[in-house]
Amino acid sequence: MNPYTSTWSGVTPGDGPQEVHVVLLDNGRTRALADQVGRQALRCIRCSACLNVCPVYERTGGHAYGSVYPGPIGAILNPLLRGVGHDEQVDSLPYASSLCGACFEACPVRIDIPSVLVDQRAKVVDARRGHRPSGHTAEALAFKGAAVALSDARKLGFGERFTRVGLGAARRLGSLPGLSKWAGARDLPPAPPESFRAWWSRTDGGRSEGEGR
Amino acid sequence: MSARAEILARVRSALADVTEVPPVPPAPRRTPVEDVVEHFAERVADYRATVVRSTPQDLASAVAAALPDGASVVVPADLAVSVPGATVDDGTLTAGELDRIDAVVTLAAVGIAETGTIVLDHGPGQGRRAITLVPDTHICIVTAEQVVLDVPDAVGLLGPSVRQGRPLTWISGPSATSDIELSRVEGVHGPRNLHVIIVGPAA
Structure with a gap:
């Protein structure tokens, strides 16, 4: 235990300070x-x-x-x-x-x-939300775009047609001076040969998978 | 609204959603030791304090032996032990005057064996805080019956003193601190020399 610990409960007549003020600080x-x-x-x-x-x-x-x-x-x-x-x-x-x-x-x-x-x-x-542009503006914009695309099956299906083109464009963007440092250490995945939707409609949900492509 | 009421109201409204208050777990109990007083004596000595045992009959001579040769002494007005030549505190000695006095002799309220702590509640025979803190040597008389095993036992005994509004001083060895740069400095908060006399039947 530490050597000297004093506790007091207000003022003690004839002992120590005869007036005590306590400041209660909330500070959040x-x-x-x-x-x-x-x-x-x-x-x-x-x-x-x-x-x-x-x-x-x-x-x-x-x-x-x-x-x-x-x-x-x-x-x-x-x-x-x-x-x-x-x-x-x-x-x-x-x-x-x-x-x-x-x-x-x-x-x-x-x-x-x-x-x-x-x-x-x-x-x-x-x-x-709704005001105060901040350092997260680009992120917020990206998520807004994602919300539009992901909330509707037709929009998502339409967007998927541009996967290969989009990934190619993103690869070229990565060589821009401002982005190259960040993008240089990261790999974008290769575009799949076809989307799940395309596979599903081509094979009738997998029932005619044997035909191959 | 007073500041107290205001801040308590803020706390209450912040906790408005809390309906279940978890139970307070009981204080942990230390396994009893064979000889609590001996345990206390060992733990106090561990703090570089001097510990001696005395019978009630030999107390006055134990106090005299504990005092450095030619030391000036101050005692509380109601100390039942005779200390020849001591200045009796009348409540008017200033800190500066107390600083020129070598030693103080007081009783105690509770001794805690596990932590080697002596608690003063500044009741009978213990004097006001300043006389126990300013002189550089404290000769503190603890009776064997005042020694308890652990802190929760002491807190239980001290409840009435706190409710009466009395201040408490918890002393665990001579005053020392290593707060600044870990270098040990003695005598910052209280006396540098602690001499404890445990009074009980002859061992």
């Missing part, structure tokens, strides 16, 4: 407490075990989190305490993860940091 704690998924982050005992095992923290260092709480716990605690949708850096924190789960394994009080990260990502998206 009740905001975090109200979050059904995120409130578990308040269990944190500041042991730093999650920082030491985090591959993201290992490369970015503490200042990248813009708060006294860095690392995986900071990536969930900062958006929980400060709220999302106001600050670019805070909103980026839940995305600073590959969701590898090393922090959850290391946490002595079992805070499920990956689940809270995913939940906070959803909250960031919700907060930015």
Whole structure:
């Protein structure tokens, strides 16, 4: 036990200060407490075990989190305490993860940091819905396109005709100066000879498969 | 609305969806030891404190033997042990004046064997906080009946003191800290020398 621990319950006549003021500082704690998924982050005992095992923290260092709480716990605690949708850096924190789960394994009080990260990502998206263009604009646009194509079978079937052309175009895009570094380390899959739909209608759902192509 | 009411209201509304409160698990119990007082003596000594045993009859001479030669001493006004030449605290000694006094002699409220901790609730014979913290040597008298096995036992005994609004001082060995750069600094929060006299029937 540490050598000297003092506790007191207000003022003691004739002993010590005769006037005591207590300042209660919320600092976003009740905001975090109200979050059904995120409130578990308040269990944190500041042991730093999650920082030491985090591959993201290992490369970015503490200042990248813009708060006294860095690392995986900071990536969930900062958006929980400060709220999302106001600050670019805070909103980026839940995305600073590959969701590898090393922090959850290391946490002595079992805070499920990956689940809270995913939940906070959803909250960031919700907060930015319909306004506030952000660094995620291209991603949002891509998902909007995907939603249009995937919500209707005919649209999807139509789009599939362009798979080969689209992949070819994407390969050429990858050599553009801004994209080459990212694309150079990634392979696009080869286009299949025919789509599932085309196969299904050609073989009558597999019943006449023997004919070959 | 007071700040207290406001912040408690915020906590309550944040927890509005929580209907089930998980039960508080009972405090873990340590397996009993054969001789609790001996266990206490060993653990206190582990903290580099001096520990001696005394009978009630020999207490005054044990206190005298514990005091450094020619030391100035302060005692609480209601200390039942006679300490010749001691300054009796009347509540007016300032921290500066106490700093020029070498030692203090007090009783204690509870001794915790497992952690080697002495708790003062600053009740009878224990004085106000300043006299137990400023002089550099604390001679603390603990009776064998005051020694309990573990922290939960002590917390149970100290409940009434806290409810009366009394401050508590938990002492685990002489004051020392390694908070800054892991280098050990003694005497930051309290006395650098702790001398514990355990009073009980002759062992």
